[in-house]
Amino acid sequence: MYYSKNDYFCANFQEHNFFDKEIMKEVSKVVKNLVLFIAIVSSLQGFAFSEGQDEGAVKGSERVNEYIQHHIKDSHDFHLFSYTNSQGERKHVGFPLPVILWSSNGLVTFMSSEFHHDDNGEVIVERNGSKFVKLHSKIYELEEGATTVNFDEEHHATNAQKVLDFSITKSVFGILLVGLFMLLAFSSLARQYKNKSVPTGFGRVLEPLVIYVRDEIAKPNIGEKKYRQFTGYLLTVFFFIWILNLLGLTPFGFNVTGQVAVTAALAIFTLIIYTVSGNKDYWMHMLWMPGVPVLIRPVLAIIELAGAFLIKPFSLLVRLFANITAGHIVFMSLIAIMFVFKETLGTAGATGLSVFLSVLILIIEILVAFLQAYIFTMLSALFIGMAVAEHDHEHHHDVEGHEMPDEEDVRADFI
Amino acid sequence: MYNLIGAGLVVIGAGIGLGQIGGKAMEGIARQPEATGKIQTAMIIVAALLEGLAFGALILGQQ
Numbered sequence: 496m497y498y499s500k501n502d503y504f505c506a507n508f509q510e511h512n513f514f515d516k517e518i519m520k521e522v523s524k525v526v527k528n529l530v531l532f533i534a535i536v537s538s539l540q541g542f543a544f545s546e547g548q549d550e551g552a553v554k555g556s557e558r559v560n561e562y563i564q565h566h567i568k569d570s571h572d573f574h575l576f577s578y579t580n581s582q583g584e585r586k587h588v589g590f591p592l593p594v595i596l597w598s599s600n601g602l603v604t605f606m607s608s609e610f611h612h613d614d615n616g617e618v619i620v621e622r623n624g625s626k627f628v629k630l631h632s633k634i635y636e637l638e639e640g641a642t643t644v645n646f647d648e649e650h651h652a653t654n655a656q657k658v659l660d661f662s663i664t665k666s667v668f669g670i671l672l673v674g675l676f677m678l679l680a681f682s683s684l685a686r687q688y689k690n691k692s693v694p695t696g697f698g699r700v701l702e703p704l705v706i707y708v709r710d711e712i713a714k715p716n717i718g719e720k721k722y723r724q725f726t727g728y729l730l731t732v733f734f735f736i737w738i739l740n741l742l743g744l745t746p747f748g749f750n751v752t753g754q755v756a757v758t759a760a761l762a763i764f765t766l767i768i769y770t771v772s773g774n775k776d777y778w779m780h781m782l783w784m785p786g787v788p789v790l791i792r793p794v795l796a797i798i799e800l801a802g803a804f805l806i807k808p809f810s811l812l813v814r815l816f817a818n819i820t821a822g823h824i825v826f827m828s829l830i831a832i833m834f835v836f837k838e839t840l841g842t843a844g845a846t847g848l849s850v851f852l853s854v855l856i857l858i859i860e861i862l863v864a865f866l867q868a869y870i871f872t873m874l875s876a877l878f879i880g881m882a883v884a885e886h887d888h889e890h891h892h893d894v895e896g897h898e899m900p901d902e903e904d905v906r907a908d909f910i
Numbered sequence: 911m912y913n914l915i916g917a918g919l920v921v922i923g924a925g926i927g928l929g930q931i932g933g934k935a936m937e938g939i940a941r942q943p944e945a946t947g948k949i950q951t952a953m954i955i956v957a958a959l960l961e962g963l964a965f966g967a968l969i970l971g972q973q
Contacts, residue, residue, distance in 0.1 A: 715951075809966070810959065810962035810963075810966070811962075813962055813965050813966050813969060814958060814961060814962040814965060817965035817966075817968065817969060818961075818965070821965075866954075869954075870954065870955075870958040873951075873954070873955065873958075874955070874958065877955070
């Protein structure tokens, strides 16, 4: 085959020209968005400087554990970083979040900045005749007449009770943020299909992922007939977990999928879905397993019930929670090498080692973020698939006429 | 103290199990490279179940 060199270059050149214009447009759009984002972030930081008690900088290994524990927990304000200025004052950078409480005197709302970053029950906020203190990231209401918090030997408050806390905490803020992002991204993707068959812009990134979840997770595990009904839930769960996992790796310090409450809620959603959509065969196999001796059937029923209502959701919630929490602890410990080994290795050596190890573990964590979202979705699909599977009732029989378990029964027992 | 030793034993067991799963999957893939996708999926599911067990032991061991 021979192409005229001239023609080839001509076509190539024109194409390039065309693409350049397109790229220029895209780039200017990206730059505009970036400027907007930076403006928003810096304006938030501008008014968010607030003074707190002097807590001292991270000085040694004894503070590291405290910082890690603080990060793992949910908090009532959004805290980005702290520093000590030239006057020796401790400054915290971040922004407050609303606190919403249901106390003994009704609904109470105020901003978390009123606690002034206190976490030891020293600052008392008074609203509607009730006094509130923050203690170990939890808000307590003081009993009538009390003016300070009294502690017992184990540092538990003796004259304060927990209140119902509906605050927009850091995790709730993260969930709302991701919810909004998903709503915008996927509704724009869905709208594009009205006019054209191939999405443009950010939809180009999302479409293959959506198809991947549908074809690789939903279809093979639930089956060709019924997968459509559950794909919405699986997609939501997949993207929710994945984006929140990735958000946890950013310096904003989210740890949403590392909260037991969040993963438990997700596991309960899956539990409700496969319990509600379970068909007759599913309940039959759970309560009165066919193909086994009658005496064994009640024993199997107990095991199957425990498996369906306790073990399956528990394994789902613990796996996600423990993986993400362990990842965050390891990552923060590697960052802490910088402070802990400063004396022995020198500042440059400790920083170099810390950055090297952190980058390596960060790459693994990016993989884990996807893998955990995939596994949660996959197992949800598998459990739903087991609940809605249609058995053909042509169980194989061996020579003596006993029923042989078919492949699906074996798989169900195994899981 | 004993709960930590127990958690450690479970983690050793999980490590052996994960090694078995990974090794056998490798063997399977080497024998039948065209079944790679299916083997990988099954491997990840079993590994995830095992991992859940190990993490459960770790969390219970911390109490």
